[in-house]
Amino acid sequence: MVVTADIEKVTSVLEMVKDPEIPVLSITDMGIIRNVEMKGDRPSITITPTYSGCPAMDVIEEDITIMLKLHGIEDFELKTEISPAWTTDWMTAEGKRKLREFGIAPPEGTSKSALLGHDPVVTCPLCGSKETTVVSEFGSTACKAQYRCTDCLEPFDYFKCV
Amino acid sequence: MTEKEMLVDYLLRLGDNSLILGQRLAEWCGHAPILEEDLAITNIGLDLLGQSRLLLTYAGEVEGKGRDEDKLAFHRDTMAWRNFLLLEQPNGDFAKTMARQMYFDAFQYLQYEALSKSSDPQLAGIATKSIKEITYHRRHSSNWVIRLGDGTLESHDKMQTALNELWGFVHEMFDMDDVDNAMLAKGIGVDVAALRPAWDQYIEEVLAEATLSRPYVTWSVRGSREGKHSEHLGYILAEMQFLQRAYPDAKW
Ligand SMILES: [Zn+2]
Numbered sequence: 001m002v003v004t005a006d007i008e009k010v011t012s013v014l015e016m017v018k019d020p021e022i023p024v025l026s027i028t029d030m031g032i033i034r035n036v037e038m039k040g041d042r043p044s045i046t047i048t049p050t051y052s053g054c055p056a057m058d059v060i061e062e063d064i065t066i067m068l069k070l071h072g073i074e075d076f077e078l079k080t081e082i083s084p085a086w087t088t089d090w091m092t093a094e095g096k097r098k099l100r101e102f103g104i105a106p107p108e109g110t111s112k113s114a115l116l117g118h119d120p121v122v123t124c125p126l127c128g129s130k131e132t133t134v135v136s137e138f139g140s141t142a143c144k145a146q147y148r149c150t151d152c153l154e155p156f157d158y159f160k161c162v
Numbered sequence: 163m164t165e166k167e168m169l170v171d172y173l174l175r176l177g178d179n180s181l182i183l184g185q186r187l188a189e190w191c192g193h194a195p196i197l198e199e200d201l202a203i204t205n206i207g208l209d210l211l212g213q214s215r216l217l218l219t220y221a222g223e224v225e226g227k228g229r230d231e232d233k234l235a236f237h238r239d240t241m242a243w244r245n246f247l248l249l250e251q252p253n254g255d256f257a258k259t260m261a262r263q264m265y266f267d268a269f270q271y272l273q274y275e276a277l278s279k280s281s282d283p284q285l286a287g288i289a290t291k292s293i294k295e296i297t298y299h300r301r302h303s304s305n306w307v308i309r310l311g312d313g314t315l316e317s318h319d320k321m322q323t324a325l326n327e328l329w330g331f332v333h334e335m336f337d338m339d340d341v342d343n344a345m346l347a348k349g350i351g352v353d354v355a356a357l358r359p360a361w362d363q364y365i366e367e368v369l370a371e372a373t374l375s376r377p378y379v380t381w382s383v384r385g386s387r388e389g390k391h392s393e394h395l396g397y398i399l400a401e402m403q404f405l406q407r408a409y410p411d412a413k414w
Binding site: 083087115136139 | 184198199201202205206208209210211212213215216283286287288290291292294295297298301302
């Protein structure tokens with residue numbers, strides 16, 4: 001079935017596309033969708049990569065295409081723009097809440113303070129303690145660092161500010 | 163060289179630096195001294211690979227001869243590569259990998275900071291995106307130089323040796339040739355020679371904290387921008403390009 005696309009329809013379909021590495025987050029929560037507009041009858045979607053080398057980006061593009069087609073939207077334009085550069089400041093409050101529930105500490109503070117080298121106070125997503133220490137600034141993926149809670153002693157991932 | 167050819171060459175220099183260092187870092191996968199480092203080094207390599215994809219894709223577009231990122235990465239022979247000699251040097255031990263990384267991270271940080279103000283919007287966009295990643299890379303490599311330098315007697319010696327061994331390769335990073343000057347005049351490129359004092363200062367601060375000394379090495383080698391490489395690049399390409407050489411245009 002081919003449906004008539006409009007911005008609301010496209011936006012709601014995009015919300016169903018999950019980040020392949022953090023499946024609790026939609027790509028909308030992540031702030032990856034930069035723009036959705038109609039060019040005549042044809043939706044045009046602009047996305048931005050999180051990290052330059054993020055292997056999830058190719059999968060995300062594929063998933064968007066599949067999800068739109070699955071919902072009857074066959075003809076659309078999918079563009080990638082790197083400027084302005086993605087920042088964790090674009091992650092939605094809802095996204096941050098879902099991350100914490102999933103066991104990943106969401107980014108603390110703003111991108112600017114992190115890049116100036118200020119160490120963030122990271123809250124343990126498991127027990128809520130602020131007594132945590134960094135194990136390594138690089139975790140299972142480029143976007144995460146490894147932390148440990150000195151209260152409950154559990155290790156956890158922290159989504160870095162960029 | 164026409165102006166367009168110069169821009170292509172300039173972009174290849176940037177992209178090749180990221181690609182060759184990224185490829186070198188990938189060699190650590192499964193071999194790093196601890197699991198956290200295995201993850202860190204390969205993630206940094208992946209960031210560099212991502213930068214090179216953006217830069218080589220753009221170089222191919224400017225060139226307009228139908229070469230995409232893959233063609234540029236897999237179908238060029240040694241003489242056509244423009245990466246710094248420093249970056250193709252073998253990983254050696256962990257100290258040597260970190261010395262190479264800190265030398266380059268400190269340079270790339272300054273270079274990309276300046277490139278983020280380039281009059282070429284595409285290049286400025288790539289630089290602005292990448293500098294966030296480079297900030298983490300530089301902190302990571304510098305922290306290791308400090309930990310190893312200010313560590314045990316053995317780690318201190320190994321770190322100092324590594325810094326000394328690679329010092330002769332750092333100078334060409336700050337050379338300006340015709341292409342650099344032409345790009346600088348157009349507001350596209352960076353005056354890398356002018357970055358040397360800031361680089362020296364950064365390195366000296368890290369070395370001071372690490373209780374290490376600035377290498378006293380009188381030799382230096384240059385030539386990557388004319389395609390004159392060390393023997394090591396050939397071996398890197400032999401491995402990296404094998405599949406596309408054996409099965410041209412294979413897809414997966
Ligand atoms: Zn805890």
